[in-house]
Every structure is written in structure tokens, then in C-alpha cells.
Amino acid sequence: MRLRNDKPEAGNQPATDLIFGEWYPAVRTSELRPGSMTTTLLLGIPLVVGRKRDGALFAMRDLCPHRGIPLSAGWFDGDTVQCRYHGWKFEPCSGQCTEIPSLTQIDTLQPTKIYAGAFPCREADGFAWVYVPEAGMGRITAETALPPLPQVPKFSAQFRTAHLSADLPCNVDHGIIGLMDPAHGPFVHRAWWWRSAASIHEKTKRFEPLPDGFRMSSHAPSANSAPYKLLGVYGEKIETTIDFTLPNRRYEVIRAGHGENGKWFASLTTITPVTPSSCRIDVVACWNVFYNVPLVPQIAKFFGARFVRQDQETMIQQAEGLRFRPAMMLIDDADKPAKWYFALKQRRLTGQGEHPLREPVELHWRS
Ligand code: FES
Ligand SMILES: [Fe+2]
Incomplete structure (x- = not known):
């Protein structure tokens, strides 16, 4: 699939490479x-x-x-x-x-x-x-069967919520592969409180297929990510999963312990096509960690906003380059999730082809 950024703005023809329905x-x-x-x-x-x-x-x-x-x-x-x-x-x-x-x-x-x-x-x-809806689906009534509404998974009755949004000047594909890109962290999100280029090390992550996507299987979170360390204070084993499912959803779940006293953080990030050549990132995060501590939502939002802004600024710069319609490369293994995304999307749009992941696989990269 070609990565395109040259589509006209919203016009009369429905875009053919966006996922409807x-x-x-x-x-x-x-x-x-x-x-x-x-x-x-x-x-x-x-x-x-x-x-x-x-x-x-x-x-x-x-x-x-x-x-x-x-x-x-x-x-x-x-x-x-x-x-x-x-x-x-x-x-x-x-x-x-x-x-x-x-x-x-x-x-x-x-x-x-x-x-x-x-x-x-x-x-x-x-x-x-x-x-x-898909083109030609007819008028939707109360009887029309619709897919379930996406939601952030929640693991306790009480939790906090925060939202972030940013407009991205690129088409939805660039937004999505940027979202799942494991190799940009040390460069785009370079900051004392997150990562430095010097903290790069080799990683091995296991991925498994989901019906319309894939999961980065439960693993101990990156030890050099400061915010993750916060959950560790509870002394429980920390499990985390990151799922991507079509058309545009990334679910991240971090849990320390289960049941009544379990601590958790979960987020749903979506990249939504606004026009065929622009998109918007929306993040909603819910958590029960430090539920009663004042200022935690504000602090989380401050760091979250900086994080999203770093991605946004990078994509604004990328859009400058994409105006000249350069050829693109996707490399192994760091861009493998992006390849899977394009294969899954193609399969959805054409109704043909196999799931790109037949069985669980390990990917290796340095980040
Ligand atoms: S254009 Fe005539 S009623 Fe709307
Ligand atoms: Fe990022």
C-alpha cells in the first residue's frame, strides 16, 4: 500500500481508502x-x-x-x-x-x-x-446491528479520567503507524523524565494475533520509563498489554495486582480521519492509582500533553517532507507492526487476504 498525503480535502467522492462501518x-x-x-x-x-x-x-x-x-x-x-x-x-x-x-x-x-x-x-x-456507515448501507434504524462501542477497559468502580486531543496534518495511515512505532521513543520523546538517547537498548517483544489486530503480549514494562516505575511502589508484579485493532485503536493496560486492591492504568488512543489528508489523535486515560491524591490528574495531563505535543510536532515536520511525495520504507523489525497494520487494513477494505500474524511472534529492535 502506498503511503499517501496527496489526497484532496473533503470533496464529493467518498475516500476509498478509509474504513467505513x-x-x-x-x-x-x-x-x-x-x-x-x-x-x-x-x-x-x-x-x-x-x-x-x-x-x-x-x-x-x-x-x-x-x-x-x-x-x-x-x-x-x-x-x-x-x-x-x-x-x-x-x-x-x-x-x-x-x-x-x-x-x-x-x-x-x-x-x-x-x-x-x-x-x-x-x-x-x-x-x-x-x-x-459503509456507502450504500441505507438508512440506519434502531434495528440495524452495529458493532460495539469502543471503551477504555476499567477494573474498579472508582477511577480518574483525563483526555487529550491534537490535530495531525497527515493522513490517518501516517498517524497510526506513528502511534505504533516502537523506534521513535528515544528521539521524539527525549526528556529527562521519560527517556534519553543513551537509554537505548535491545528489546524483544512478543506479539499475538487478535481478530482485527494484534497484541503486544503481557510483559514487564520498559524499566527505563520513569512513569511506569510509579506503579511498582505497590510491590506487585506489573503486567501490561498493548493492543491495536482496526480501524484506529490502541488500547494500553497496565495492571499491578488484581481484585479489590489492584492498581491499574488503561488508555484508549484513536487516530481518526478528519479528511482524507488530515487526522486527529484522541487519548482517554483512566486509572485508579493515586486515586485520592490531589493534583495527580493535573500532573498526568501535563506530562501526557507534552508527550502528545512531541508526536504532533514531529508529524507537522514530517508533513513538510511528505508534500514532496517521497518514497517510503518500512524496515524489519521496528516497522513490522506498521506492515501488519497495512495488511490488516487491506484485508478489511478488499475482504481478501490472510491475517498477517498466523501465530505469536517475537520482534527485536533497539529503542
Ligand atoms: S436549503 Fe431549503 S430548507 Fe434547507
Ligand atoms: Fe510517540
């Missing part, structure tokens, strides 16, 4: 008070996302089915979205048209047979997730 995080629900709406782009589709007065979330294609003006330019009274051009009204969860003000007694047109595009929209982990 999945849930993507659209906006943070903290932005959505009852009766408010906001706009965003997902996979090149303009969306108006909002929350009705009764709390229900909705996501509509931000284009009036009458003449294409953005519905977000109109009015929302908490129940109904009204287009500002000719005043058509829509129930935003179903997209069903409820009123066409210009109709007279003689007109036979039934407004309720008209629908604005509406997408399933649900809340999890502080995000409004939007299901972006």
Missing part, C-alpha cells in the same frame, strides 16, 4: 450542553453534532437535503433543527423532516418521507462516538 470519536461531550450543537468533520463528512434537551446525542450530515446549505447555519431549539434557507425542520436523531413551511393544502409532498443524513451517535468515555 465503524465508530469514530467525533467531539468531546463536555462541549455539548443540552440544546447545543457544534460542527466537525469525520472521514471527510461534514457533521453537526448536538445534544437535545432530553439529553439524546445526535449527529447529522451538515448539509440540508433541500439545497445543501449547512444545517448548522440554522436554528436548534433543543428538539428540532431548522434550516435557515427555507425553514425545513428536522428531528435530529432520525434526520426525519417534520415540516416544510412552504407547503400548501394542495401539495401532496409528505415532509416525513424526507430525511437529512443522520448517523448513530452515542456517548462513551467523554466522547460523542459517531457510527460512519
Whole structure:
């Protein structure tokens, strides 16, 4: 598969190398008070996302089915979205048209047979997730079977949560392979509190196949990563797994002990296509370590934000180079996860091919 960065911005043709038929995080629900709406782009589709007065979330294609003006330019009274051009009204969860003000007694047109595009929209982990259907899937109703909503795994009733997001000026593939790239740590994330170039050493990690992805199997976390040392104070054996699953999800789980007193940290990082040539990284992390200690969420967020900014700055610089459409290389073993990602994605898009991992394998690299 070619790594591309030369696709046009959101246009009329659906992008052919994006994965449809999945849930993507659209906006943070903290932005959505009852009766408010906001706009965003997902996979090149303009969306108006909002929350009705009764709390229900909705996501509509931000284009009036009458003449294409953005519905977000109109009015929302908490129940109904009204287009500002000719005043058509829509129930935003179903997209069903409820009123066409210009109709007279003689007109036979039934407004309720008209629908604005509406997408399933649900809340999890502080995000409004939007299901972006495959082309030709038809109108989605309550009966349509949808995949489960992605969520951060949680291992206790009480936990803290923090969020981070950053726009990345590259296509989703570069964002994703950057996310799973084991060799950039000592260079991009060079910092006294994380890693230095001098801390590079050889690593061996075991990977196993997952149905639509792969898992870096339970292992003792990198001993030279300071934040990981924090969990060690509990004296329990620390287990960690990192899963990648299509279309764009990286789950990391770190656990010290199980049961009531177990300590854990878990995160879900997604790279979501905004347009065919740009994407956004969203991180949601939950943990019960230091649950009662003040300032821990702020500190975690401070370091997390720096970490994400380092990735973001690197990708901004990379985008400069990609404008010239250079050829790309993926090397063994450090870029093997990236090769697996492209193979899995190709398999999903074409419905053909084998899982790139038939059985557990070990990869070796220095980082
Ligand atoms: S364009 Fe929306 S009602 Fe006419
Ligand atoms: Fe990184």
C-alpha cells in the first residue's frame, strides 16, 4: 500500500481508502450542553453534532437535503433543527423532516418521507462516538446491528479520567503507524523524565494475533520509563498489554495486582480521519492509582500533553517532507507492526487476504 498525503480535502467522492462501518470519536461531550450543537468533520463528512434537551446525542450530515446549505447555519431549539434557507425542520436523531413551511393544502409532498443524513451517535468515555456507515448501507434504524462501542477497559468502580486531543496534518495511515512505532521513543520523546538517547537498548517483544489486530503480549514494562516505575511502589508484579485493532485503536493496560486492591492504568488512543489528508489523535486515560491524591490528574495531563505535543510536532515536520511525495520504507523489525497494520487494513477494505500474524511472534529492535 502506498503511503499517501496527496489526497484532496473533503470533496464529493467518498475516500476509498478509509474504513467505513465503524465508530469514530467525533467531539468531546463536555462541549455539548443540552440544546447545543457544534460542527466537525469525520472521514471527510461534514457533521453537526448536538445534544437535545432530553439529553439524546445526535449527529447529522451538515448539509440540508433541500439545497445543501449547512444545517448548522440554522436554528436548534433543543428538539428540532431548522434550516435557515427555507425553514425545513428536522428531528435530529432520525434526520426525519417534520415540516416544510412552504407547503400548501394542495401539495401532496409528505415532509416525513424526507430525511437529512443522520448517523448513530452515542456517548462513551467523554466522547460523542459517531457510527460512519459503509456507502450504500441505507438508512440506519434502531434495528440495524452495529458493532460495539469502543471503551477504555476499567477494573474498579472508582477511577480518574483525563483526555487529550491534537490535530495531525497527515493522513490517518501516517498517524497510526506513528502511534505504533516502537523506534521513535528515544528521539521524539527525549526528556529527562521519560527517556534519553543513551537509554537505548535491545528489546524483544512478543506479539499475538487478535481478530482485527494484534497484541503486544503481557510483559514487564520498559524499566527505563520513569512513569511506569510509579506503579511498582505497590510491590506487585506489573503486567501490561498493548493492543491495536482496526480501524484506529490502541488500547494500553497496565495492571499491578488484581481484585479489590489492584492498581491499574488503561488508555484508549484513536487516530481518526478528519479528511482524507488530515487526522486527529484522541487519548482517554483512566486509572485508579493515586486515586485520592490531589493534583495527580493535573500532573498526568501535563506530562501526557507534552508527550502528545512531541508526536504532533514531529508529524507537522514530517508533513513538510511528505508534500514532496517521497518514497517510503518500512524496515524489519521496528516497522513490522506498521506492515501488519497495512495488511490488516487491506484485508478489511478488499475482504481478501490472510491475517498477517498466523501465530505469536517475537520482534527485536533497539529503542
Ligand atoms: S436549503 Fe434547507 S430548507 Fe431549503
Ligand atoms: Fe510517540
